Amino acid sequence: MSAPNRKGFRPAARYSALNLVRRGISGSEWPPAWRQHPLRAGYDAVIIGAGVHGLATAYYLAANHGISNVAVLDKGYVGGGGSGRNTAIVRSNYLTPEGVRFYDRSLSLYRTMAADLNYNVMFSKRGHLTLAHNDGSLRTMRWRAEVNKVQGIDSEVIGPDDIKELVPFMDTSTQARYPVLGALYHPPGGIIRHDAVNWAYARAADSLGVHIHQNTEVTGIEVAAGKVTGVRTTQGAISTPIVVNCTAGWASTIADMVGVDLPIITHPLQAAVTEPVKMFLHAVVVSGSLHVYVSQTDRGELVFGASVDPFASYSMRGSLEFTEELAAHVLELMPAVAKMRVLRQWAGLCDMTPDYSPIMGFTPVEGFLVDVGWGTYGFKAGPVSGEAMAEAVATGRTPEIIATFDLARFAEGRLVGEKGAASVGH
Amino acid sequence: MADPIARSPIRPLEPSTILEGWEVSGARSQAPLTICDVTPLAKVTVRSDQDLFDVAYGRARRDEHGTLVVGSAPQEWLLVGSPGSAEVLTERVGDHGFTVVVDITHGRAMLRLTGAEAATMLAKVCAVDLGDHMAPNGAAFRAPVVAVVTDVIRDDQDSTPSYLLHCERSSGQYLFDALTDAGAEFGLGVDGFTARH
Amino acid sequence: MSSGSRRLTPQAVEVIDRANSVGFTFDGRSYSGHPGDSIVSALLASGVTVFSRSYKYHRPRGVLTAGFHDPGCMMQVGDEPNVRGSHRLVEDGMVVSSQNRWPSLRFDVAAANHAVGRFLTAGFYYKTFIKPQPLWPAYEKILSRFAPGGRMSADSVHGRYDHRFAHPDVVVAGGGPAGMLAALAAAEAGATVMLVEEEHALGGHLRYEPSQHKDLATIVGRVAGHPNIEVLTDSVVTGRYDDNWVAICQRNHPGVFERLIKARAKVLVVAAGLVERPYVFAGNDKPGVMLSTAVRRLINLWAVKPGERAVVLTANTTGDAAVEDLERAGVAIAAVVDGRRGHTVVRARGPKTGVKSVELADGSTVEADLVVTAVGWTAPTSLLNMAGDRPRYDPAAARFFACDLPANVLATGGITGDGTLDQLAEHAQAVGREAARRSLTTRRQWQAARPWAASPQPETDDVSPQAIPDLPRHPHPEMFRSTSHGIVDFSEDVSSKDLVAAVAEGFNSIELAKRYTTATMGPTQGKLETVNAVAVVAEAIDRTIEDVGTTVWRPPYAPITLGALGGRSHEPTRYSPMQSWHQANGAKPLVAGQWIRPDHYGDPEAEVRNVRENVGIIDVTPLGKLDLRGPDVSRLLEQVYVNRWAKLGVGGVRYGVMCAEDGVVLDDGVTGRLADDRYLMTTTSSGAGTVWEWVENWLQTEHPDWRVVVTPMTTSYASMNVAGPKVRTLLERIVEDIDLSPDAFGYMNVRQGRIAGVDCFMWRIGFTGELSYEIHVPAGYGLDVWEAILEAGADLGIGAFGVEAQRIMRLEKGHFIVGQDTDGLMQGFSAGIDWLIKLDKDDFAGKPELTWQSQRTGDVRVVALQPVDGTVVPLEASQIVDGSGAIMGRVTSSRMSPTLGRSICLGVVAENLATAGSVVTIRLPDGDLVKARVMEHHAHFDPEGTRLRG
């Protein structure tokens, strides 16, 4: 991607240990991380959805392109969508070269995010293991490893002994019902504090002049002569030539407002945490065949996820089946954790596409852009998507790095190859 | 050449004997709750665009020959008869409209669970309401039992609750083992085969 | 910390068995208690007052609620972490230790955190360790050492857990007076009831109300005696899910550690009572600061004296009753501070481990070691919230109330209002009757809808809705925080100051403040702290509590073990009829989905050679088989396969490939015509289920007029493939009624006859490339026939071969495996089956996509590859690259061919490389590059097929 001239970003109140001590001593409060503003009558661009994608797009519009008369609208609170509900697994070991390149760019933005945004987002490099329990999935793991290696991504298939060393709690006995035959090991993968990422982008965007409007639901989009002219919201109308749809699970409802059909089905995806215990699981462990993944946070809880619910729904109530299956499968892998207790379960909405790849860029309606189709894997893509979408808005052209993710690919039969070996992808 | 021996997918409890060409267990259990492998029973499925047998979907009853006629799905019936009777059962169906009869004796395993606590035990592994209001004697439905799709037929024996469990053959041993595990707290006993069904 | 016995003389309603005692250890020291004691009551009775250290500041913590959700009383018991010490009963020999302390409860290194407390404010982590970046991992390591909670051990055994389904008409959550009376009324109205109580006994708050003892005993007796009521104690309703799917965690079922009950309740009655709310003031987390209900429980249930000198802050009758209890227990009452008159406490002072004095709002200071607060209640609306209700705040009663419940959920008791005990009873009984009425209506509806149910009873009972009287709400002062700041969330160590700071930083809604401070995110999940947090946030942003609202309550209401959720492991496995032979003959098992199959019997390459030279036999029972009958079967075949079927005669067999509607290869297999209107379709083993539903879908939704009946027959037949040059000799010995001569029974034909005395049909096909017969016999005879074949072929050198040998041979023959050599995007022409796809058919699944694919260039192709150096076997999934390193394809299958003595592959390559003779570059996993040649035929061995046609 052409490196746009970076203005950088200077927060009003710089976060650092020293300033923390100073304020601790003086007892003075920190200023708001982002401010509340009245809704302007018009913005140069309106971004719907204050998740990581919307916030990052706004930030890069301001930081990389100097476009800061931008509003981010959300019907709820900042990070109240998938970005606040996800299990925050970050990795780049995808199956296709386009996927690998794209997610690797995101990972490198994540690596420097704390310094770039002056906010500790607690990126925790843990190593990411995708287990194989049969030779079919072992072959798929190798496929991913080999594609990754060609692209220079650190990714390798390892055997049960190495797995046992990384995860001493793993049952690697050959008698197991789902024997662990091997795993795709991706050392750079890890977890991150998802909320911190959202807040860091919100704070940085705000300090560059972006308006963040919470509790502002978009109820309609004005289109005249095939061009976007404004949006209607529960807080009033706004005129704007550009609308970027960053609403993930709700993407279809927004696209519907301008008559754009999307190949998206919204499925709930659930997650759960246990009560905290002392650290015993360092790596992130994923099993595609068992539809489960698990990591332990610095707070000591196990965070679990699975595959999406089996039917389309906008309900975020969650189900008992999810925790039952999850527990059964986690215990197939780590029988010794049976006495840990589940503390909370929750759900978010995922915008699933037919090829497990996003839909990004321009649409037949001029001024209406999409950054959707993030399914179960979109958090890790927040930074690179924001960067690319900002470039698309600013230049009016589709950046090369997202060219294969265009909406037209479905009508033209050019699906992205991540579907080639579909598995639980987080 | 010796006569071929037919075997159930479930290992018989010793002593085993041969009955109607099938290897069966001759063990006897006095337990108040018993499980019995009745796979050798003849099992025939009938599909027809006609309403045959006067047995509706969801119901099971014995006909005048003593054959258990199960309404196993809409326009689908399962006939259960004594070992070796599949051909007779097939012939008896006769010619009616578009009717297809398939002998599935070898393709399915069948268990019988009998005892006052049979429903309580099954409720550990089957999500369908087995109470008398929802599944009285003569009820038949298909649902997962310990995660295996199973035809469950309530067929009480001398007014003791009893269930026939009918599943795809290769899962038979698994289903049997899982039921034995679930029944342990009720003192479940394994009973040998009797031709009665 | 230990200061002698605090056990009181026998109390009227105590639950301990003084005649017996049990011994246990806590942090290595021995203690004793009585059966009926909780761990904490036994320790308290022995004078122990500190049970843990807090999460962030590592402050000593004692009893707060003396119930399950007591945040400071989580302990390690043996290998079990986070045991609720105020709930778990002591047992003889228990090994208990405190959590969150290092090296000991008394000396805790991390308590130094306390000294820097004012810097550990909300959002501390986000603002620090930012630079230098490379240091964060090191900081992280140290921080994670302070993770709270117990310890896991890798060799801990799984233990036994179980599941159970239940179908009560009514589930009542909560076994207090309201729950019991509702249960009784529902049961008397004819409903079956499951009454669930979290504590060890029924009674709710009446258990520690000596004056109500007699009445309680009467109600409990009636409940226990009612045949329609099933009582579950030490069990908790953990969640209410869509359509009243109710989860119950039962902790006292014999033989299991915990058991999950899944109840489809026709009506759920929530009678969860009230949770007493702590008060926020400085020092409110010191050991010695307790809730009034805690004090009442300790004295009345366990006969434990909670302190020596008490200050009681009371704003309600429970607080008043606590004063009476304390006096009776011989605790000096230093002061009663009446919240109803606007009085309050400001600060508890003393060393870290306890209270010495209390500062009151009037400025006075009172010496005391016990501070008791009774400032109000939190309605545990969790279950109602899960049912979609948004509880609403009533300032007059100072708590939230349920309002918009779905028809299948009702609430009664403290969660709905107060009133007198009589009014409560009247309300509960009305709710019980209404629950019965609604559930019996639902029962009748379900009976009518389910064909196997008994016919519904005619409605003899009165079916008009029962009026439910209002339960009056008592006024209660709104008391959340004193003039000082204190702990709001005891599990997470979040103070009111943290919340105020969070609001100032822009986290000015309850959801954002929650996430920024982690308030309500700990083990108590908001039961104690949500309303105080809401009140503090409301005050900080100058809005009402109603405006701020609460966070989302989510399951589980109380934590539940992974073991209970997982239950017994139920992972179905499938075996062929020949399994016992495989096992006895050293087969190495291969897990293929649910199937367990022989991978090989020791030496797969030798198995291959034996097939090529003599004869071998493989168990192929898992092959999917569908019996298709009726006049329209051939129309169905034309619809689902890409190739043509109309001309297949009786006795003929044909290979076919299915594609999905997007043209992607779905499955393949052979289908034979056994009679005019009877066919047998085979599918791949893993595709059997999918293909069956796929075929049914076409029949039921697109072509309901076609007359075809489909019967899944996969395991009706034991299937075995006998292959090799000597197979005919072998079979001639044991096959009857079939002429095996090549003219009578040619390649791609099916015949019926007998083998080893058993009816069979066999088809001549050849996945292995040898002359071979696939024999299908009724499954029950499988083992007999298998053994008979082996016996008959002993002198011919017959041997069994496994899946691996078959894979090698099929690769030698270049047959692709769907899902291995094809993938989730590969359309028909890419698989190299151009000869099969008949685009001139009127229609078939996927036809439009395949038509367009045929008009396009630039796709990938499956090709056979041979490494130029035949000793190199490129690992499957090795990438094929071009000169610039770009990916041009990959190896999908590879083996060393025992027959050819060289390596052979199938691969997927870009179309421009797919011409015979072109040489591609394979990148091996270690980075080495090797050359491989694209072959003319997919078959590496005997491309003309002379052997199998022999």
Added chain:
Amino acid sequence: MLLVPCPWCGPRNASDLRYVGETSRRPDPASVTPAEWRAYLYDHANPAGPTTETWYCRGCRRFFVAERDTVTNVFTSSRPPGRQNPEEPR
């Protein structure tokens, strides 16, 4: 666990069924354009609200059509599939 109303079995646990997807009409392969066919393959109304969808019941082994609200997950009706009404999407 959702209760799904099978027209033949009455209310059944969702785990006894398979969700097939939004009910759609298969275009005539003889005349279909690529855009139409791919809309059939990939596009979904995906409404947040009432929808018409197909389920397969593993109990009675029947496909059927149901109306459900995707926000509340409440089913309002279900019926056999078929061509009773040619205008009706299948």
